[in-house]
Amino acid sequence: MDIQTVKATVLSSPVFVLDATEIVANLRVLASLRQQCGVKILYSIKALPASVVLEIAKPFVDGFSVSSLFEARLAHHVIGRKGQIHLTTPGIKPDEIAALAGIVTHINFNSLTQYQQFADAVKVRSSLGLRVNPKLSFANDARFDPCRKHSKLGVDIDTLWLSNSIDQVQGLHIHTVFSALDFMPLLKTVAKLREYMSDKLAKLKWINLGGGYLFSAIKDHTAFVDLVLKLKQDFAIDVYIEPGKAVVGNAGYLLATVLDSFVSEGKTIAILDTSVNHNPEVFEYQRPPELHEHDELGKYEVVLAGCTCLAGDVFGEYRVKEALKVGDKVVFKNVGAYSLIKANRFNGYALPSMAVWNGGRFDIIKQDSYEDYCQQWVSDNVLHARAI
Numbered sequence: 192m193d194i195q196t197v198k199a200t201v202l203s204s205p206v207f208v209l210d211a212t213e214i215v216a217n218l219r220v221l222a223s224l225r226q227q228c229g230v231k232i233l234y235s236i237k238a239l240p241a242s243v244v245l246e247i248a249k250p251f252v253d254g255f256s257v258s259s260l261f262e263a264r265l266a267h268h269v270i271g272r273k274g275q276i277h278l279t280t281p282g283i284k285p286d287e288i289a290a291l292a293g294i295v296t297h298i299n300f301n302s303l304t305q306y307q308q309f310a311d312a313v314k315v316r317s318s319l320g321l322r323v324n325p326k327l328s329f330a331n332d333a334r335f336d337p338c339r340k341h342s343k344l345g346v347d348i349d350t351l352w353l354s355n356s357i358d359q360v361q362g363l364h365i366h367t368v369f370s371a372l373d374f375m376p377l378l379k380t381v382a383k384l385r386e387y388m389s390d391k392l393a394k395l396k397w398i399n400l401g402g403g404y405l406f407s408a409i410k411d412h413t414a415f416v417d418l419v420l421k422l423k424q425d426f427a428i429d430v431y432i433e434p435g436k437a438v439v440g441n442a443g444y445l446l447a448t449v450l451d452s453f454v455s456e457g458k459t460i461a462i463l464d465t466s467v468n469h470n471p472e473v474f475e476y477q478r479p480p481e482l483h484e485h486d487e488l489g490k491y492e493v494v495l496a497g498c499t500c501l502a503g504d505v506f507g508e509y510r511v512k513e514a515l516k517v518g519d520k521v522v523f524k525n526v527g528a529y530s531l532i533k534a535n536r537f538n539g540y541a542l543p544s545m546a547v548w549n550g551g552r553f554d555i556i557k558q559d560s561y562e563d564y565c566q567q568w569v570s571d572n573v574l575h576a577r578a579i
Contacts, residue, residue, distance in 0.1 A: 231416030238435030256433035320362030443527020466497025479507025
């Protein structure tokens with residue numbers, strides 16, 4: 192994306208910009224994998240459920256991966272009955288199961304209890320599977336580790352092995368990593384699954400290897416291709432992956448404007464018109480986002496902070512070539528996944544506008560308004576009375 196052109200084009204901020212060409216480039220990597228080994232691709236829309244992303248992805252994927260009724264309805268709205276919709280969630284609500292059953296094509300139950308509770312209600316229309324916890328941890332941070340101790344995610348592999356439940360389902364789902372840059376965790380996970388379930392895998396129709404791998408950032412896909420081909424050859428099953436961040440992570444940018452600049456105890460503070468509430472993982476995990484203007488050799492040090500009254504509303508410390516002035520624009524990169532979907536209007540600040548950059552064309556596609564704010568916080572009877 193031509194960041195300088197975008198900065199010159201934007202009249203008001205904050206703006207969340209999606210680079211459509213980068214999304215397509217990521218999808219083409221996945222399409223190449225499908226061509227090489229026959230793996231089926233599902234875009235995991237929890238990373239960013241914007242309809243524009245789903246429309247861009249639709250020609251490249253076999254369907255969408257969802258985690259709730261709303262996501263399922265959105266996926267169905269975009270893809271209709273021409274593609275697959277796979278549901279994986281720790282908590283299916285009894286009053287939503289009928290609606291889900293009419294939309295999704297595959298359901299990965301998170302526990303044996305939920306399977307026992309809902310299987311009869313959906314098995315006629317959906318292909319049923321179980322999420323498995325292979326009890327292999329690859330994440331250093333327990334907050335990201337699906338296989339952490341006392342995990343809520345998936346059926347314990349030992350419990351599954353001792354039960355006959357695998358004989359009653361058509362598929363299995365595994366997911367053990369986030370932002371992985373090699374396939375070692377997947378190789379180890381599948382090896383353990385084969386060790387436990389080898390004689391039963393051939394009875395299945397499919398296996399979902401989950402997401403968490405940044406395919407575009409991994410140079411050599413040989414290990415992945417060989418793994419999928421071997422699974423298909425040995426067990427005659429369909430193999431799925433459900434990338435999310437791998438599709439949109441590096442395609443998202445957050446553009447902000449400097450509102451104020453001052454010195455606090457020897458450090459320059461620049462207040463932006465955005466906040467960590469527009470990218471909550473910055474605060475949740477104390478992980479400074481990548482700044483386009485950052486230069487390790489830059490002469491000026493600056494603390495970039497958000498505009499809310501939260502003391503910890505701070506993006507991080509950066510170095511820049513020229514001192515930032517009021518009105519200057521800055522851009523955070525690689526914030527396409529799990530940012531805008533988690534954003535909130537703390538202090539009453541509007542959510543960032545959403546825009547798409549497509550090979551030189553810049554289009555604003557969504558703008559948050561006071562009416563949107565009221566829709567969230569003003570009681571329905573008041574809104575109805577005003578409408579009348």
